[in-house]
Each structure stands twice: as structure tokens, then as C-alpha cells.
Amino acid sequence: MTAVATPHGGAAQGHFAPRTGGNRHLAGTGALLRLALRRDRIMLPLWVLAIGGTTAGAAGSLGSVYNTPEERANVISSMETNSSLRSLYGPVFNDSLGALVSWRYVAFMGAFAAVMSLLLVVRHTREEEETGRQEMLSSAMVGRRAPLTAALLVALIANAGIALLTTLGLASEGLSGALALGLAIGGVGMAFATMAAVMAQLTETARLAKGLTAAVLGLAWALKAAGDAASTDGSHVLTWLSPIGWAENIRAFAGERWWVALLFAAVIVIQGAVAYHLAGRRDVGMSFLPARPGPANGRLATATSLAWRLQRGSLLGWGIGFLLAGIMFGAMTEGAADLVGDNENTREILERMGGQAGITNAFLGAMIGMLAMLAALYAVQSVLRLNGEETSQRAEPILAGAVGRTTWAAGHLYVAFGGAALIMLLGGAGLAAGYGKDFGPILGAVLVQSVAVWLLGSFAVLVYGLFPKAAALGWAYAGLSLALGWLGAALNLPSAVMNLSPFEHLPKLPGNAMEWTPVLVQLALAVVFTVAGLVGLRRRDMQS
Template sequence: MTARWAVAGGGSTAGTGELLRFALRRDRIMLPVWLYALVGSTGATAASIGKLYPTTASRVSLAQSINSNGSLRALYGPVYDATSNGALTAWRMLPYGGLMLGLLCVLLVVRHTRAEEESGRLELIGAGAVGRGAPLAAGLGTAVIASALVGVLTAAVLGATGQPLGGSLAFGGALFGCGVCFAGVGAVTAQLSGTSRAANGIGGAVLGLAFLLRACGDAAGPTGPGWLLWLSPLGWAERVRPYTDDAWWLVALLVVAGAVQISIGYLLAGRRDLGAGLLPQRPGPAVAEPSLRGAGGLAWRLQRGGLLGWAVGFAVGGSMLGGITEGVKQLISTSSNVEQIMERMGGTSGMVDAYLATAMNLLAMVAAVYAVQTALRLRGEETSGRAEPVLATGVSRLGWAASHLLYPLLGSAVLLLVGGITAGLGTGVVLGDAAGWTGKLLVAALVQLPAVWIFAAVTVALFGLLPQWSTAAWGVLGVLLFIAYLGPAVNAGQWLLDLSPFTHVPKLPGSAFQAQPLLWMVLLSVVLAGSGLAGWRRRDVG
């Protein structure tokens, strides 16, 4: 039976204001971290480009290197205008800024709609004077506000660096359009699936497809199937060309696409039962598998889909990073300052080794995101009420926690293993000696593990000692990744770089292996995780 919610004279969106304020309050930690990362990275990129390519000649040389290499065009897009720092900043940041903002908006909409239904809280809220469409309106409102803030702040930061106001506004408008468009994607996926994980997974697949279409269209060049760009919202954002064309009509197209998807989401929401998705659910077996009789089997069932998806992503990412080695070597040579930054991040034994060390560092940063996500599953299982029935059996608290902590511990190792092997194979294809490069990059990837484990250990410590602050692990991750990724580009002080665990990892291949910093990081991880598990053992559940 379709749920009919009580409404006190406000129609289907009654109570939206209250739910929106509640959603913003819930996201008071997560949103500032995302805003800081998105806006700060754009500002830092603008500043670093000005230092790396201070003359028109150096910028033109960069553009020629990018536009003549299909793999680099696929990764970053073509350079439309090399005459200004603003245009180069748009080239560097729009595809990835739009992708990350789109991901944020999908997560926000699903978090405040499907996830609330899944937990049962939305049914309680619906028993009051709240319209059926109010939760979706609140989720969309949160995403639109976040997108608007990113757009406005980005334009303000770029304007403050001396870039033309018109181009800065077009840059911010393109980001805002991406956010609205993918908020619409979240509105639709929240109606299709019966679980938030599946809804986020479908949304992530749409984002990945959009990025792939954009990459294929750019890699093909002017003589290839450039029409692929027009199948991707990220391609539309790229074609806005801030500081060159300022094509506002494409910003409007992104917003209209989002509005159409939002309308479809509302239409679908009215045609399903509360708590159910429109996609058919596959019935489970009548009798549980023997593996589900223990906490380890249950944790594997919950975590295996995510691990598989991440492994596929690492295989693709590793292949891309390895396959563009030759082109990146050419790109680095366009600026002595870029060479210095790569050496600072990746060692001093040559441009190829420095780039590959940096690439393994980037894979490890992404693996740290997986480690935090899987470690936070402990808190998610606790707050959803699913942990308590398991603990009511013969499963101990530490045994239950250990069953989930295997995935940030060993799952991150699997991801780095996959990334290292595929990067080595990709490098071997373009440089020769596939076996040799695979061995080198496999070691270079796995040596990053202690740094990844620190982030998982911080998450466990927060879960056990300060459970209400568990999501602050994302803030710690965001700040330290921001330092590790952009610190060398803006000549940050060594004391600041040393705050990131990735600064202390041996820069392989090329540099000498040093075991001492790895041992210290492992010891720190053990202390943090141990304190968190001790706190979990003593505190109340929930």
C-alpha cells in the first residue's frame, strides 16, 4: 500500500523548510570539508599555474604538449586558450571539479532521502505534518545550496587572484550547473533502488560514464567522434570555456537537465511505496549460507560489493596512470618548476621515476578514502541498529569489530596491489619491459600501506572514543590529503608537509627504501586503533 503522509495545509512539500534546516545541521561537518577541498584546490591550482608557467611562451608550450597527446587530452581535456592563467585553471580543474561536486550532490540527495527511508526515520517524520515530497525537496535543497556555495566561492577566489570577473563567474556557473545536474541524478537513483548503497552505486556509475564519455571525446581530437562530448554533462561544462567563450547557454543547459531529472524523480517518488524501490528486488535464498553463521561471513557479504567496485576502479586508474607515462614525461619537461615539484613529491632520480612515484602516491590517497569509508561501516552498522542483534548472540564486541576492520586493513592492500600491477603493465606497454616495471610499481604501491592504515586507525579511534564525531574522520582525511596533494605545488613549508603520512613514505621507484618511517606509522596505527577498540569495548552501544 502506498504511504499517505499527513499534511497540514502545505501540500506535498509541507515541512520542507524544517527538514532542510535539519539536513544542513546534520551536514555541518561534511559540507565545510567538501567546500574547503573544492574551492581551496581551485585557488591553489590557479596560484601554482601562475608560478609554474609565468610567461605566455611557457603556457603555449604546455598547451602544445597537451593537445598533441591523446592520453593527456583524455585525462585533462584539451587546452582551448593558453594566453591566461584563468583559462589554464579552468582546463585543469573543471572536469575534476565538476566530477567531485557531482559526486557530493548525489551523496547528499541519497543521504537525505533513500538512506532516511532505509533507516526507518523517514516513516516517523512522515507521521507528522510533512508532505510526501518534502524529504526529496530538502535533499535537493541541500545539494543546490552546496553547489551554489562552491560556484560563488570559486568565482570569488579566482577573482581575488586577479582573473577577469566574467570568466570567474562562468567558471563558478559551470560548477554550479554540474552540481544541479547530478543532484537530479541522485533524485532519480534514490527512487530506483531500495538501499542507499545501491542508489549511490548507480549514481556513481552514471558519473563514471559521464567522465568516460568526456575522456573518449577529448582523446579522439578534432578528427574523431567529438559528439561523444555532447553526451556527457562534464563535456558540457568543459565546453563553457571560461575566460575564452564564457558560454552561459551551456550552464543553462546543465541546469535544465537537472530540472528535468528532478521532475522525473518526483514523478517516480509518487509511484512507489515508502521504503521500496522501483527496481525489482531479487529474493534471497530460503536458507542462509553456512558462511553467514559468523560475523566474518556477514562482514564479507556487506563489504564484498564495495571492494569489487573499488578494485575495478583501481585497475582502470592504474592502467591510465601507467599508460600516459611517456606523455607526462614530455609534459614535465615544459617547465623546470614542474620538474622540481615532481621531484619534491616523487623523488629525485629522474622524471619518469618521479612521476611514477607520484602516481603511486595518488593511488594511495584514493585507497585512504576506501579505508575511511570501510572503517566507518562500524558506526553505520551501530547507528542503524544492525550491530545490536549480532552482538546479542555469541559474537564478542572485538570479534565483530575485527570482522569489519579486515577490509580497511587488507582491502586497501588489495586495491594497491591491483593499482600497482595495472600501472606497471601500462608503463611497460609504452616504455617496454612490462615485467620489470610491474615489479617496481607493485613494490612502490604496497609501500604506501602504512600511510593508508593511519587514516583507518584514526577512524577507529573516533568510533571507539568519540562515536558522535566519527564522521570527523572525513575532515582529517580531507585536510591531510589537501596538504599532500597541493602542498608541494604551492611551496608549502616542510613542517606542513610533514603532517601528512604520505610525506614520509619512501618515494619508490627511484629513491632509497627506508623502513624506519614505515615502522613508526605502523606503530602509530596500532596505538590509535587499539585505543579505539578499547573505548568500543567499554562504552554503550548506540
């Protein structure tokens, strides 16, 4: 191997040496792309299959619910008169089955694609710099903009996979509409991929880069919701200020507006150019918004206070999101009966999700269940922060002192389990406030569902403590429970499959009878899983 000059001066030998005449700022991009794809070889296909596969299979599930033109026409009529439901799902532009798929899924799947993209881009840019791995790679002839290019290419591959899977799955409903829907979802994903690329240059930590990009995503959703509530045809100016609103206004299966895709292209190009410009004007590990230095005298006396300091921002974001979501769902409750109307299939799905004590209580139970399934993602994320602290070797200096492993882990578990209960209570309070009644029964139902959230969090503790390299199984089980809760009722999956989710065993409240046995059993299992995980953590070697 021949020594070559690096972009930062000096020499390097090895696999990252560029070909003669190549762009030195992009040197090593191919190698970094292969490395990123290898690291994401499990999670990337799961994201693509979850988002693209769900959308592609939606025609079958919605076709069984709205199987006549009259029923589809009723949906349009309900959306025109119910601004609360319209703020969640958006307007319906056509009564075809494909248009109903777009109405029901384009905003949600676009938001999920945005989350996937921001996580991918920050993971392969700012997170690599924060852990010091990027500095090591840069010494081996990696161009200044190569990491950013590789990260954006990974996001592009993922979003292209979602668009392709969506198009192929819905092609039977009309190829033009299927392609428009796929491009809409992928366009939202790439818009937030480049947004995350900009944030990764501005901020000094991966956590802050993710948080700021997620805040922009939340703002985009709020603008879309407000605009859709104010207009029946997606024409409000607030809708047009949001990339999610653009995805709706492509109008897949309803006279496609291909020119709206140019908005995505413009934003992707502009934000990408800004990210590349910023990447070329800073040193590795540095940022344009440096972190604020801490106080001269430390105030973190315990492992719990450190865990709280590390996770309070995330908890605050989740709490605000749950409160706002609860208010929105509560405001929709009175209109639930109008949306269902005489459609027996929709009524059955809602009753399977939320119980059979009337449409209103079934709707409340279904919304509480949805909040609980999302809260499980917070619990798993918070628990697995332990794994991130361990693998990044930030836990090592703490454990080298007087702090034991159990004490260190317990600090994060207090935040995980206590935080999950808190955001559930905030969601319940918002739901009761939006509905305007039944405050006590709704909070009671929220606490019951929190038990399954704790069980999923404790499973993540068990896997992390005993098998840290398989910690992603915690995410897998939470994701499976979310998928079963969201799609299982619509697909009428057999009980043997539905029972894999802990939420399926808890009583459907409010409105139905309270059953203490499954609640106590799941609480006992949560304690056993947590203790077993902590025992495993004490006995095994720490990861390097």
C-alpha cells in the same frame, strides 16, 4: 496546535503542519531543510571550501608554475600531441592563466561536486527511509515530496556556494570566465544531484542508490576521457555525451559558450521531474527496484562473512576504478617528460611529489602517491561502516547473540585493511601494464605506500572506538592528507605542515633508496591505534 489531515490520511499535530492553502505534497519542506542543514553544518561547509576554495586558489599556484606566455604555450602544444594527458585533463582552449585553471580543475572539481551532491541527496532521501526516520516524520504532516525537495535544496545551496566561491576567487582573472567556471562545476554537481534523486526512488537501499549514481559518474568520466583523447578541441561526440565534457566545453576564460549551460538546465529539470513523478507513485520505504530476497537458508556463518557481504560491492567498484586509473596513469608516463619540458617549476613540483630520481620515476612516484591517498578514503569509509551499523541499530541483533564486539568489528577491519591493500595492488598492476615495464618496482612502491593507508584507517578505528560521536575526524585526517598531497607540493608548504601527512614520511619509490624505519614505525602505530580502538569499543556503551 490544531490537528490537520496528513497526505496519507489521518491526523497530526506539531511543527510540520502546513499553512492553510499550501501545497500538501510540499508541506514541511522548510522544516526538513533546516533539519538537513543542521545535520550537515560541519561537512557541508568543508565540501564547499574544499572544492570552491581549491579552484579559487588555483590561479596563484598555476601562475607560479606557468608564469610566462611561452610556458603556457608549451602546455597547449603538449596537450595537442599527447592524447593520454589530454584524456586526463582535457584540451586547453587558451593560453591565459584563467584558461589553464579551467583546464586543470574543471573536470576534477566537477566530479568532486557530483560526489558531494549524490551523497547529500541520498543521505536525506533514501537513507532516511531505510532507517525508518522518514516514516516517523511523515506521520507528523510531511508532504510526500517534501523530503526530496529539501534534499535537492541542500544540494543546490552547496553547489551555489561552490560556484560563488569559485567566481569570487577568480574574478581578478576575468569575471565572465570566473562565473562560467563556477557554473560549470556547480552544473555538474546539480546534474548528479537530480540523478541521485532518481536512483533514490528506484532502489530500496541507500548503498545501491549511491553505487548506481557513482557508476553513472564513472561512465561520464570514461566518456569524457575517451572523447578528449580522440579530439584536441573537445568536439568529439563522446565528450558531448558526458556532463563533465559539457563543463569543459563551456570554455571558461576562452570565449565562453553560455548556451552549453542550457544542457545542464535541461538535464536538471528532466531528471528532477522524473524523480518527483516517481516519488509521488510509491509508498515510503518502497522502491521500483525491490531488493532480491535472500536464500531460505542462511549462508553467513561468521561476522567476517557478513562484513564481506555488506562491503563486497564497494570493494569491487573501488578495485575496478583503481585498475582503470592505473592503466591510464601508466599510459601517460612516457609523455611526462614532454609535459614538463624545460619548466623548472613543474619539475620541482613533480620531484617534491614523487622523488628526485628522474622525471619518469618522479611521475610514477607521484601517481602511486595519488592512488594511495584515494585508497585511504576507501579504508576510512570501510572502517566507519562500523559506525553506520551501530547508529542504525543493525549491529544490536548481531551483538545480542554469541558474537562479541571485537569479533564483529574485526570482520569489517579485515575487509578495510585487506581491501585497501588489494585495490592498491590493482592500481599498481594497472600502472605497470599501462607503462609496459618495471612491474616489480612499481608493486613494491605500491606496498610501501599502503602502510600510510593502513595508518589512516587505524586512526579511524581509534576515533570510532574511543569517541564514536567524533568519528568524522577519521574523514578529516584522511581529507587533510589528500589536500596536502595534492596541493602542498604546488604551494610549496613548509615541511612542518607537510609532515602532518603520513605519506610525507615514506620513501618515494620507485627510483629512490628504500628506508625501512618510517615504514616500520607507521606499521607499529597502525597496530597500536587499531588495538586501542578495539579496547575502547569493548569498554564503552553502544550508541542508540
